[in-house]
Amino acid sequence: MLTLMGTMWGMTSPLPSSSAASVLDLAPVVPVVVLTDVADAVPLARALVAGGLPAVEVTLRTPGAPDAIRAIAAEVPDAVVGAGTVITPEQVSGCVAAGARFLVSPGWTDALLAAMRASGLPFLPGVSTTSEVVALLERGVREMKFFPAQAAGGTAYLRSLAGPLPQARFCPTGGIGPEIAPEYLALPNVGCVGGSWMVPADAVAAGDWDRIERLARAAAGLRDAGGTCR
Numbered sequence: 001m002l003t004l005m006g007t008m009w010g011m012t013s014p015l016p017s018s019s020a021a022s023v024l025d026l027a028p029v030v031p032v033v034v035l036t037d038v039a040d041a042v043p044l045a046r047a048l049v050a051g052g053l054p055a056v057e058v059t060l061r062t063p064g065a066p067d068a069i070r071a072i073a074a075e076v077p078d079a080v081v082g083a084g085t086v087i088t089p090e091q092v093s094g095c096v097a098a099g100a101r102f103l104v105s106p107g108w109t110d111a112l113l114a115a116m117r118a119s120g121l122p123f124l125p126g127v128s129t130t131s132e133v134v135a136l137l138e139r140g141v142r143e144m145k146f147f148p149a150q151a152a153g154g155t156a157y158l159r160s161l162a163g164p165l166p167q168a169r170f171c172p173t174g175g176i177g178p179e180i181a182p183e184y185l186a187l188p189n190v191g192c193v194g195g196s197w198m199v200p201a202d203a204v205a206a207g208d209w210d211r212i213e214r215l216a217r218a219a220a221g222l223r224d225a226g227g228t229c230r
């Protein structure tokens with residue numbers, strides 16, 4: 001069972017630093033963050049942590065992302081900041097240098113996989129088909145991002161994979177909101193879900209960190225609404 005609940009992370013953040021550690025066990029929900037203003041990074045991460053979501057995935061979609069990761073790593077010790085949208089080996093080194101503590105990709109290649117492995121950080125390569133799952137299992141990777149989750153078949157698809165491929169565990173992400181998240185969390189092969197719903201762009205733009213903290217707190221409670229996050 002997952003025991004690393006938000007309150008525990010508030011006391012300590014014993015982040016696994018080896019690739020054997022599980023990103024999926026950090027929290028039931030991983031906020032996916034797109035930051036346009038680096039100055040928002042620290043207050044946003046503080047709000048998410050205060051709401052009980054310690055793992056924060058900062059996507060590399062914006063130029064300031066490495067600086068945002070660096071700022072969170074330096075100033076929000078209870079956050080476990082990771083990098084998302086990692087699609088090249090070069091980005092892996094940049095993320096490591098910035099202080100990222102886990103890596104997430106929407107898809108993968110062997111070159112990217114090698115770089116992620118070599119980083120020593122926990123990582124989640126993205127998959128959306130059965131063959132990609134089998135290819136990752138063949139390479140010794142059992143934990144993956146399922147992306148884009150809703151568009152690629154949703155809970156029905158993941159439930160179907162659990163029969164033939166029970167050794168694969170997923171963090172479904174993409175199109176997931178608070179209504180459907182508990183259905184994903186209840187699946188035996190889902191460790192956590194990713195999503196951006198607790199970080200609405202208008203709340204970030206307005207600096208409404210209280211609203212984000214409230215949304216994070218509601219998201220952190222979704223496991224109790226039917227999840228089996230381990």
Ligand SMILES: O=C(O)C(=O)C[C@H](O)[C@H](O)COP(=O)(O)O
Nearest residue numbers: 032059085106173174175195196
């Ligand atoms: O940027 C990446 O690396 C991605 O893989 C995409 C994100 O995970 C999704 O965009 C988040 O999904 P939403 O909750 O639908 O916003």
